[in-house]
Amino acid sequence: MSEQSRKTIEVRGFLHLDAAFRKKFGTIPLIMDLEEPITGIALAEKLEIPWDEIEVIFVNGFVQELDYVIHPGDRVAFLPPGCPGPYRIALGFYGKNQDNEANFKIKKKE
Amino acid sequence: MNKFIRIDMTAMKVTTEEVPEKYAGLGGRALTSNFVANEVKPTCHALGKNNKIIFAPGLLSGTAAPNSGRISVGAKSPLTGGIKESNAGGTFSQKMAKMGIKALVIEGMPADDKYHIIKIDMNGVTIEDAPAEIIGGCGNYKAIEVLSAKYGEKVGIALAGPAGEHRLPSANISFKDPEGNMRSAGRGGLGAVLGSKKVKALVIDETGAVAVPIADPEKFRAASKVFAKALLDHPVAGKGLAAYGTDVLVNILNEAGGLPAKNFTAGRIDHNDNISGETMNATITERGGEGKVSHGCHAGCIIRCSQWYTDKQGKYITSGFEYETIWGLGADAGIKDLDDIAYIDREMDDIGIDSIETAVAVACAMEGGLLPWGDGKAVLEAVKGIAVPTPLGRIIGSGTAVVGKVCGLFRVPVVKDQAIPAYDPRPVKGIGLTYATTPMGADHTAGYCISGNILKVGADIDPLKKDGQIEYSRAMQIGTASVDSTGMCLFVYFGIADNPGGYQALIDMINSQYGISLTATDVDKLGESVLKVERAFNKAAGFTNAHDRLPEFFEYEPCPPHNVVWDFTPEEIDEVYNF
Numbered sequence: 001m002s003e004q005s006r007k008t009i010e011v012r013g014f015l016h017l018d019a020a021f022r023k024k025f026g027t028i029p030l031i032m033d034l035e036e037p038i039t040g041i042a043l044a045e046k047l048e049i050p051w052d053e054i055e056v057i058f059v060n061g062f063v064q065e066l067d068y069v070i071h072p073g074d075r076v077a078f079l080p081p082g083c084p085g086p087y088r089i090a091l092g093f094y095g096k097n098q099d100n101e102a103n104f105k106i107k108k109k110e
Numbered sequence: 111m112n113k114f115i116r117i118d119m120t121a122m123k124v125t126t127e128e129v130p131e132k133y134a135g136l137g138g139r140a141l142t143s144n145f146v147a148n149e150v151k152p153t154c155h156a157l158g159k160n161n162k163i164i165f166a167p168g169l170l171s172g173t174a175a176p177n178s179g180r181i182s183v184g185a186k187s188p189l190t191g192g193i194k195e196s197n198a199g200g201t202f203s204q205k206m207a208k209m210g211i212k213a214l215v216i217e218g219m220p221a222d223d224k225y226h227i228i229k230i231d232m233n234g235v236t237i238e239d240a241p242a243e244i245i246g247g248c249g250n251y252k253a254i255e256v257l258s259a260k261y262g263e264k265v266g267i268a269l270a271g272p273a274g275e276h277r278l279p280s281a282n283i284s285f286k287d288p289e290g291n292m293r294s295a296g297r298g299g300l301g302a303v304l305g306s307k308k309v310k311a312l313v314i315d316e317t318g319a320v321a322v323p324i325a326d327p328e329k330f331r332a333a334s335k336v337f338a339k340a341l342l343d344h345p346v347a348g349k350g351l352a353a354y355g356t357d358v359l360v361n362i363l364n365e366a367g368g369l370p371a372k373n374f375t376a377g378r379i380d381h382n383d384n385i386s387g388e389t390m391n392a393t394i395t396e397r398g399g400e401g402k403v404s405h406g407c408h409a410g411c412i413i414r415c416s417q418w419y420t421d422k423q424g425k426y427i428t429s430g431f432e433y434e435t436i437w438g439l440g441a442d443a444g445i446k447d448l449d450d451i452a453y454i455d456r457e458m459d460d461i462g463i464d465s466i467e468t469a470v471a472v473a474c475a476m477e478g479g480l481l482p483w484g485d486g487k488a489v490l491e492a493v494k495g496i497a498v499p500t501p502l503g504r505i506i507g508s509g510t511a512v513v514g515k516v517c518g519l520f521r522v523p524v525v526k527d528q529a530i531p532a533y534d535p536r537p538v539k540g541i542g543l544t545y546a547t548t549p550m551g552a553d554h555t556a557g558y559c560i561s562g563n564i565l566k567v568g569a570d571i572d573p574l575k576k577d578g579q580i581e582y583s584r585a586m587q588i589g590t591a592s593v594d595s596t597g598m599c600l601f602v603y604f605g606i607a608d609n610p611g612g613y614q615a616l617i618d619m620i621n622s623q624y625g626i627s628l629t630a631t632d633v634d635k636l637g638e639s640v641l642k643v644e645r646a647f648n649k650a651a652g653f654t655n656a657h658d659r660l661p662e663f664f665e666y667e668p669c670p671p672h673n674v675v676w677d678f679t680p681e682e683i684d685e686v687y688n689f
Contacts, residue, residue: 084350
């Protein structure tokens with residue numbers, strides 16, 4: 001890991017967040033400065049991504065809960081609800097998303 | 111549905127019978143697999159006179175039930191040598207159901223080399239000579255135009271393309287969709303079986319047919335409404351598939367390190383942005399013209415995961431541009447240009463060849479030095495050669511296992527000679543168990559659906575670990591066999607897995623259509639029975655547990671970035687079918 005990447009994280013957004021990131025930041029992945037560890041929730045807030053638009057996050061290729069702690073040098077991706085097929089089970093979403101507002105249960109409509 | 115139609119291509123004779131009692135409660139895959147098990151000699155040659163091919167709508171096809179228009183096709187597979195059910199969208203299934211046809215069976219084979227059209231309408235079934243202009247290399251797009259002009263714009267068509275005429279083991283059966291494009295019963299070479307029987311196409315015209323009878327229409331409507339709501343309320347319908355198609359999975363699997371790359375030597379690529387569903391959506395939107403980001407492959411589809419992908423001028427190139435095809439050509443074969451991949455996809459549809467098998471075969475051919483890595487233009491020319499067929503076209507059209515042998519490779523990603531699709535079994539272990547054990551040969555759609563409490567099997571899954579994976583694969587395969595028998599698209603999965611009311615509504619629709627009272631347990635038992643029948647056929651055809659194994663290289667080649675290997679023991683793998 002280079003000295004530079006020790007102080008930054010690499011962030012991606014999938015589904016509609018892909019277009020939103022490109023519009024807001026001009027590119028994907030977004031390389032963000034990060035000196036201290038940060039939770040997924042805090043990072044989402046920093047990037048102005050509503051919690052209910054994230055089912056799980058990926059950190060270094062592993063599916064994690066939203067409050068997972070991200071460290072400098074990590075590769076992060078925000079995944080909104082919308083992953084099809086059985087892959088949400090196969091990739092381990094169900095063990096990580098149960099306390100999440102966007103846990104893929106049927107959303108209550110206003 | 112009370113008609114069971116047999117077309118004997120040896121005697122050129124059609125027989126319409128009442129549905130045999132043993133098939134009365136079956137539809138889709140349950141019917142095709144039971145029929146093949148009952149009537150096809152397991153040791154027969156798949157392209158010989160003793161194989162039979164059966165077309166069957168699902169239990170709910172032809173009704174107003176959302177997403178119920180899948181057609182199942184069954185036979186002994188020339189690719190795997192085992193039993194095969196392959197299904198597709200299009201218009202054929204609903205027309206069959208409306209005409210009261212439970213099954214169309216084609217058996218025997220003619221002595222001469224003339225190709226035929228089987229015409230089905232309310233007056234009966236006739237066997238006609240195929241128009242000369244659609245034989246001998248004519249593409250499927252053109253053939254559908256010719257047949258629609260001859261028999262009527264609204265007819266349904268099932269078609270063997272040039273690959274089917276050449277009886278190549280990867281040949282698919284193409285079904286005309288509502289706009290005259292194609293949906294494919296892709297896997298297992300059933301187009302070659304149709305070609306071997308000298309049937310170029312089946313044409314179906316339901317003019318004069320009445321609505322499918324429903325025993326309790328009011329109850330059916332209520333259940334259908336609940337079912338539709340379960341699908342539409344779910345984020346996959348609105349946010350996932352409808353906007354990005356199945357190609358939404360490129361970024362997800364890539365991030366998980368489970369996107370097989372460069373003939374399964376890695377699990378992640380750097381050019382995912384070039385080929386992702388998000389990029390496809392942006393490209394179609396930006397190009398405008400004939401492009402559609404969302405499109406249904408059959409009437410009544412409310413998920414609409416298909417799309418029309420266009421060229422730079424906004425002109426249609428291909429539709430139903432699926433993740434597995436884009437993965438195979440884009441990641442496994444390293445083609446970085448989505449337009450190149452789209453033109454190859456179109457060509458594969460036009461030739462009538464399975465896009466998964468062919469893409470994986472292409473990647474193997476690249477490793478074997480037959481094609482340059484990542485060269486989309488060279489692949490397009492090679493694929494065009496399948497229609498001729500050139501020697502290279504014949505090799506690629508014979509599937510991944512053949513390419514591996516021709517090139518002297520050990521890294522040949524197949525199970526039962528069928529190519530492993532777009533999810534690497536080392537870092538996504540549950541799917542690996544399904545590849546290994548399904549009677550279909552490596553097939554991601556064999557473990558796609560679940561009927562019970564999803565949290566019972568899903569809560570503790572870690573994709574890199576073994577825990578819970580056997581139960582996961584077993585439950586998924588049983589649930590899939592059940593849903594495949596209803597005529598439902600497998601994408602109803604999320605509406606029934608995440609919403610118990612959705613699953614009950616599916617059962618209620620079947621019950622109110624037929625005036626029966628199935629329970630969830632009955633539906634699970636149906637799935638189990640289908641798998642047991644299929645497995646028994648394969649056993650009689652010569653398959654043993656030793657065929658339920660992944661290729662050895664997965665055991666000793668770690669897959670980066672997670673650097674894991676396939677580590678299930680034979681005894682553990684055999685537990686999947688312990689039910």
